[in-house]
Amino acid sequence: MTHDAVHGTGVAFPRWHRRVSTASGPRPSTLAQRKRQLVATELTETALQLFAHKGFEAVTVDEIATAAGVSKRTFFRYFASKEDVVVQFLAGMGADTRAELAARPAAEPPSAALLHAVSVPLAACGDHAERTLPVVRLVLRSPALLARFLEHQAGWREELAGELASRLGRDPAGIYPPLAAGMALAAFDTVLHRWSDGAGEPDPLALVSRAFALLAPALDGAGEE
Amino acid sequence: MTHDAVHGTGVAFPRWHRRVSTASGPRPSTLAQRKRQLVATELTETALQLFAHKGFEAVTVDEIATAAGVSKRTFFRYFASKEDVVVQFLAGMGADTRAELAARPAAEPPSAALLHAVSVPLAACGDHAERTLPVVRLVLRSPALLARFLEHQAGWREELAGELASRLGRDPAGIYPPLAAGMALAAFDTVLHRWSDGAGEPDPLALVSRAFALLAPALDGAGEE
DNA sequence: GCCCCTCGTGTCACTCGATGCCAAGCATGA
DNA sequence: TCATGCTTGGCATCGAGTGACACGAGGGGC
Numbered sequence: 001m002t003h004d005a006v007h008g009t010g011v012a013f014p015r016w017h018r019r020v021s022t023a024s025g026p027r028p029s030t031l032a033q034r035k036r037q038l039v040a041t042e043l044t045e046t047a048l049q050l051f052a053h054k055g056f057e058a059v060t061v062d063e064i065a066t067a068a069g070v071s072k073r074t075f076f077r078y079f080a081s082k083e084d085v086v087v088q089f090l091a092g093m094g095a096d097t098r099a100e101l102a103a104r105p106a107a108e109p110p111s112a113a114l115l116h117a118v119s120v121p122l123a124a125c126g127d128h129a130e131r132t133l134p135v136v137r138l139v140l141r142s143p144a145l146l147a148r149f150l151e152h153q154a155g156w157r158e159e160l161a162g163e164l165a166s167r168l169g170r171d172p173a174g175i176y177p178p179l180a181a182g183m184a185l186a187a188f189d190t191v192l193h194r195w196s197d198g199a200g201e202p203d204p205l206a207l208v209s210r211a212f213a214l215l216a217p218a219l220d221g222a223g224e225e
Numbered sequence: 226m227t228h229d230a231v232h233g234t235g236v237a238f239p240r241w242h243r244r245v246s247t248a249s250g251p252r253p254s255t256l257a258q259r260k261r262q263l264v265a266t267e268l269t270e271t272a273l274q275l276f277a278h279k280g281f282e283a284v285t286v287d288e289i290a291t292a293a294g295v296s297k298r299t300f301f302r303y304f305a306s307k308e309d310v311v312v313q314f315l316a317g318m319g320a321d322t323r324a325e326l327a328a329r330p331a332a333e334p335p336s337a338a339l340l341h342a343v344s345v346p347l348a349a350c351g352d353h354a355e356r357t358l359p360v361v362r363l364v365l366r367s368p369a370l371l372a373r374f375l376e377h378q379a380g381w382r383e384e385l386a387g388e389l390a391s392r393l394g395r396d397p398a399g400i401y402p403p404l405a406a407g408m409a410l411a412a413f414d415t416v417l418h419r420w421s422d423g424a425g426e427p428d429p430l431a432l433v434s435r436a437f438a439l440l441a442p443a444l445d446g447a448g449e450e
Numbered sequence: 451g452c453c454c455c456t457c458g459t460g461t462c463a464c465t466c467g468a469t470g471c472c473a474a475g476c477a478t479g480a
Numbered sequence: 481t482c483a484t485g486c487t488t489g490g491c492a493t494c495g496a497g498t499g500a501c502a503c504g505a506g507g508g509g510c
Contacts, residue, residue, distance in 0.1 A: 031506095032457080032458085032506095035458090036458090039458095060494090060495065060496085061495075061496065061497085062495085070459080070460090071459070071460050071461075072460095072496095072497095073459075073460065073461080073462095073497095073498090074458080074459060074460075076496085076497065076498075077458080077459080080497090081496080081497080082495095082496070082497095143376060146376055146379060147372035147373060147375065147376040148372060150372065150375035150376060150378075150379065151368060151371055151372040151375060153375075154371060154375065173419075175415060175419070175432065175435055175436055175439070176439065178411075178414075178415045178418065179411060179412060179415050179436055179439060179440070182407075182408075182410075182411025182412070182414060182415060183407075183408055183411055183440075183443075185407075185411070186403075186404060186407025186408055186410070186411055187404060187407070189403075189407060190400060190403045190404050190407060193403065194398075194400070207400065210400055211400050211404055214400070214401065214404060214443055214446075215404070215408075215443050216443070217442035217443050217446050218408075218439055218440050218441070218442050218443030218444075219443075221439075221442050256477095257477090257486075257487085260487090261487090285465090285466065285467085286466080286467065286468085287466085295488080295489085296488070296489050296490075297467095297468095297489095298469090298488075298489060298490075298491095299487085299488060299489075301467090301468065301469075302487080302488080305468090306467080306468080307466095307467070307468095
């Protein structure tokens with residue numbers, strides 16, 4: 001090990017990236033780690049600024065690295081790909097959603113639990129709209145970024161499905177868990193789109209609440225399969 | 226005027242915007258187009274064979290092109306990217322789904338219409354499992370292919386949402402259309418996963434039917450927003 | 451104080467996906 | 481036969497991503 005790319009350094013956007021702290025324990029915050037974090041945030045800031053200014057495709061990795069004061073090779077020691085600079089920004093949303101779902105009371109019906117779970121990252125978006133909105137717009141518009149983002153989401157769906165299955169004592173290989181997770185993520189996506197496109201609707205929480213009002217009968221109504 | 230501009234100039238968008246639907250009989254148009262089709266299928270066959278044998282990442286475009294008897298440059302005249310060789314294989318599914326949705330009787334409730342729409346590509350998968358199953362497995366396992374596939378699906382969702390909106394006379398900017406489309410695609414994805422993973426379940430139609438039984442109350446129950 | 455070991459970084463070189471440009475081949479139509 | 485248009489191949493180039501290696505700084509042990 002001790003190889004490249006353990007891109008675990010939560011790159012500090014909003015606070016929403018909370019380490020679950022189950023396995024790795026407390027963060028020692030070594031000097032080396034702090035330096036690492038510094039470079040990572042510098043790279044991220046620089047990249048986002050350039051992307052916002054020139055578009056994602058038009059910016060080269062060399063450009064980002066040079067502007068941030070490091071070499072291209074070093075860039076790839078922090079991020080697995082050019083897309084990762086942006087997508088890692090949103091990467092915490094999946095973990096947060098799953099953690100929140102795990103934290104919801106077991107008696108809660110799936111629709112309510114999933115609504116609360118999905119609301120966590122959306123609330124963060126709404127609260128830090130100045131910073132998140134440009135990033136979300138960037139991701140949803142650039143094909144390459146969208147592809148990577150959706151790929152991440154596929155992982156979230158599996159995690160949410162597993163969490164749901166264990167929550168409800170259902171067969172993880174059944175249809176309901178991944179389907180319910182997919183519905184929740186569909187709502188998430190829809191809200192994200194409307195929020196990013198929308199000039200009018202400022203509150204993603206209200207949107208997602210309406211979305212789950214539609215989904216609820218399907219999420220809660222299913223007895224067995 | 227009326228020189229032989231018969232038809233050839235009409236198309237001419239990106240060259241690779243062409244249906245490769247294997248289901249219906251090959252509709253020959255021009256000799257040139259037929260030759261094109263020949264090269265395209267040759268490239269696709271070769272690529273799929275190599276991918277199945279060595280994995281997607283391990284095969285280079287040069288390899289595919291050489292094995293198919295053309296140059297690398299020509300490969301990119303037929304496919305926009307390496308992923309496209311595989312994804313175009315499945316590209317027709319989105320169009321078929323949307324077409325079927327448009328063809329369903331207007332009086333049909335959304336759940337039934339969407340079920341039938343989504344069943345079209347799934348039935349094709351089930352019928353030609355020998356050919357489609359390896360491709361589907363390849364796509365769902367290779368990260369790069371999955372990302373592209375999901376990107377395509379995002380486009381399908383928009384189309385389905387538009388179709389739904391006009392079907393039901395709803396506001397296309399509302400929440401219901403994209404959400405319903407997302408639910409249908411979630412069912413589609415879930416079924417595709419189960420079908421590709423499954424050693425036991427041979428019938429995707431039965432699976433998707435069960436999935437829509439779960440979704441129906443949400444798809445049909447919503448009165449207004 | 452010095453040595454050594456580790457780690458992060460920069461440089462170089464390379465693979466591979468993807469694109470632009472230009473010349474050659476081959477068809478069709480006048 | 482010549483001109484036109486389309487397809488192709490070869491070449492050059494860019495950019496993403498990776499491996500190998502050497503350099504320098506910091507830390508620990510003597």
